[in-house]
Amino acid sequence: MGGGVTYSYSIRKIKQLAAVLIRWVLVISFCIGVGGYVFGAEELIAIPKLFLSTFKGTLLQRGLLSHCWFLWSLSFIYILLPTLSRLSMSRKRLIFGVTVSLGLLVHIFSCVVGMPLEALVPQAFRIWIWLEYFLLGGLIYPLCKKGVRVWTSGMFLAVSTIVAVGWQLFAGSFLMPETACAAHAEYFYDSVTCVVWCSALFVFVEALRPSRKPWIHLASLTMGVYLFHKLVICFAGCFIPLDDVVWGSSVGFLAVLFSSFVLVGIIKKLIPNVFDSFCRL
Structure with a gap:
């Protein structure tokens, strides 16, 4: 929290956040649009409309990418960061x-x-x-x-x-x-x-000495886990009653967390370009 953070740094970070957000919206909109076309529910021409509605949903916390509101809030903090740091x-x-x-x-x-x-x-x-x-x-x-x-x-x-x-x-x-x-x-x-x-x-995390290599590796996956976990929830919901207060906050939480870390770890290991494009901020 020391001083010296410049507006150029904040602008660069906001651009990175925007790029990741747009990639997610593009992929999800394309998949929904093509899926709807294949099953006869939508036409391919609806993809641009899906992109706009999905992008709007990231800000207003709606739809499959509703959790991406966090990228917007992080951008707002980056706007304030140069002033706060001084x-x-x-x-x-x-x-x-x-x-x-x-x-x-x-x-x-x-x-x-x-x-x-x-x-x-x-x-x-x-x-x-x-x-x-x-x-x-x-x-x-x-x-x-x-x-x-x-x-x-x-x-x-x-x-x-x-x-x-x-x-x-x-x-x-x-x-x-x-x-x-x-x-x-x-x-x-x-x-x-x-x-x-x-x-x-x-x-508690600081007491565990997170500078050690295993913790550094896990830390590098956390943003990817956050961005992918909504998709994991959609899949896990078919097998675990996530809406139940007890099951959802215990077994469901642990299952989604573990599965998300495994998924993102595999992506980082096997297809690092995808990891960099969709998980690295």
Whole structure:
């Protein structure tokens, strides 16, 4: 989080994000268009229309590439990065405190009115949340450098996980039941329990010494796992009841995570050009 980040760097990263996004939209639109033509549901001429609707869906969180909203939110952070990188640590802490407070207020009011107010804003535009987590990583990292035991950080992560999941199930089932919030983690990203959980996860990963080669290899696959996991979910849903709160958040989660890592690892090993085009940001 040091200073010196230039606008040319941010523009270059945004161009890379846009290129990956457009490739995904092109491939998915083509596959849907051709598939519809083969099965008599659509005409090939509909592919341009599919491209536009799919591209729009990445921003508004709709369709098969709804999870690609993350690339948009990341682009917004890159726009702010040159300015953020030049702020003093005290100002970063101040902005972090403001975003945490804003998120807490939104979450409290959501519980009071019985529906997630976050749902009124597409995920890509919930800038207060993504700015909060971006700053969180930079604020926690200096603490991790002092050294944290794996056992201590692991226990903290386990406890914070139980608390975060418990709060989501309780609030989603009883305080905000109208939209079945218990099944949607996105409505709890700005809750204190989720912020604490993310902090615990960050500290635990740092305690595992991620500079070692196996961790570096896994880290290189994580963005690919995120981009491919929606396709894996579509396939895994045929065998595992992912909509079930218990099965979906336990067996389903682990199955999708493991399968996604295996798939992306195979792609990186056997067809690196495809990996670079669709997974490397």
